[in-house]
Amino acid sequence: MGPLILSGTMLAAAFGGMLWLGDLFHAVGWFVVLFALASAAYAVAVGWVLRRPPAGRWALGGILGVALLFRLLLLPSVPTLSTDLYRYLWDGRLALAGVSPYRHPANAPEVARFRDALVYPRLNHVEWRTIYPPGAQLVFAAVEWARPSSVIGMKLVILAADLLTIGLLLGWLKALGRPAVWVLVYAWHPLLVVEFAGSGHLDALVIATTIGALWAAARGRLLVAGALVGVGALVKLYPLLLLPAIWGRQRARVLAIGLGVVAAGYALYWREGTAVLGSLGRYLAEEEFNGTVRAMLELGLAPLGAVGLKAARLLPLLGLAGLALAVGWGTAPAERRARWLVGGYLLTTPSLFPWYALWMVPLQAAAPAWPWLYLTCAVALTYLSLPIWHIPAWVIAVQWVPFALGLAWAVRPRDTAPSDVLWRPSS
Numbered sequence: 001m002g003p004l005i006l007s008g009t010m011l012a013a014a015f016g017g018m019l020w021l022g023d024l025f026h027a028v029g030w031f032v033v034l035f036a037l038a039s040a041a042y043a044v045a046v047g048w049v050l051r052r053p054p055a056g057r058w059a060l061g062g063i064l065g066v067a068l069l070f071r072l073l074l075l076p077s078v079p080t081l082s083t084d085l086y087r088y089l090w091d092g093r094l095a096l097a098g099v100s101p102y103r104h105p106a107n108a109p110e111v112a113r114f115r116d117a118l119v120y121p122r123l124n125h126v127e128w129r130t131i132y133p134p135g136a137q138l139v140f141a142a143v144e145w146a147r148p149s150s151v152i153g154m155k156l157v158i159l160a161a162d163l164l165t166i167g168l169l170l171g172w173l174k175a176l177g178r179p180a181v182w183v184l185v186y187a188w189h190p191l192l193v194v195e196f197a198g199s200g201h202l203d204a205l206v207i208a209t210t211i212g213a214l215w216a217a218a219r220g221r222l223l224v225a226g227a228l229v230g231v232g233a234l235v236k237l238y239p240l241l242l243l244p245a246i247w248g249r250q251r252a253r254v255l256a257i258g259l260g261v262v263a264a265g266y267a268l269y270w271r272e273g274t275a276v277l278g279s280l281g282r283y284l285a286e287e288e289f290n291g292t293v294r295a296m297l298e299l300g301l302a303p304l305g306a307v308g309l310k311a312a313r314l315l316p317l318l319g320l321a322g323l324a325l326a327v328g329w330g331t332a333p334a335e336r337r338a339r340w341l342v343g344g345y346l347l348t349t350p351s352l353f354p355w356y357a358l359w360m361v362p363l364q365a366a367a368p369a370w371p372w373l374y375l376t377c378a379v380a381l382t383y384l385s386l387p388i389w390h391i392p393a394w395v396i397a398v399q400w401v402p403f404a405l406g407l408a409w410a411v412r413p414r415d416t417a418p419s420d421v422l423w424r425p426s427s
Helices: 002-021 028-051 057-074 084-096 109-114 134-146 151-176 180-187 190-198 203-218 222-233 238-246 251-267 270-277 280-286 293-304 306-328 334-348 354-366 370-385 393-410
Strands: none
Touching: 002 028, 002 057, 002 190, 028 180, 028 190, 028 370, 057 151, 057 180, 057 190, 084 109, 084 134, 084 151, 134 151, 134 251, 151 180, 151 190, 151 203, 151 354, 180 354, 190 203, 190 354, 190 370, 203 222, 203 238, 203 334, 203 354, 222 238, 222 251, 238 251, 238 306, 238 334, 251 270, 293 306, 293 334, 306 334, 334 354, 334 370, 354 370, 370 393
């Protein structure tokens, strides 16, 4: 237990240092230093708990108690690395007033009366309408009703979803026959604490529904799993990609219930027509940050001009769709298929902001793989691109080269069949 105690102490000190820094946007260099120290401590803790998982309720209780401490340390902080939370508050303000957030961008004269000195000045893309689905809008409106314009109110909802994920993950690990203490892989992940307790990102709700769906699938409740994927997609659309991972032998029924839940949610805004998508199309067309496959294709196909650019955007989508079909008709366990799909998404998405990588983290608790754990920590280096979001070349190299080498090593041909768990604990 000694290494775990030391790692937990270092992580708590790092998070305390981040709280002391205050405005991480203007102290991003020091933030990265503290995050690197936290990541090193996290690696030690993960290595220890995988090789020598401590037994007993006291050990699990200690891991969970320390995880809660980490979150409480950053809960009072003001979101500065990302201002997405303020868009949540803005959307909730409009929705509670009976104004559709899909109808007008934040800088439109029709919503001028809702602007204030706390939320509006911190909005990004004020010329865009919202891109968040109806389920997210219900959450935003509920928080606005309970705690108007409250950063801490929104963060408490995110924290509740994060803690719910921990509980669901414990159930899923038990169903898979994994040690309960492997929950540390999720609960102590430094980026997860920063993005949820610090920045209050909505992805916490998505991850909770994802793990709930995978747990339900592990127990044979495939229709429940499909419905939970649909609920997650009403918060952010990307969970729909997991349907092939959980539909088992009930492909049509699970697909129907998942898409049906999404359709029912969007029906709440039927008066908006196609405007219910907000600025989602613009986001997909214009936003590009820290992409991998698409960025490489754009570079390689640049000599073809506009045709090459279109191909660079289309080919990753086709590849991801092909992967989903192959996975959906395969027979691998759901946790393995989910990891393939999420990994494919992270490698093909044109925008990989740090909090997007969090979708992979709970899957690593069920099947740890060091290359992916490395990437989910290294992606935080992209914060060094602030304030203009232009990533230095060395950051790209540090982020992707070790990951690629680690992945190549993990899948290298062996004399014996390779294990799905790329980092196998000793017996």
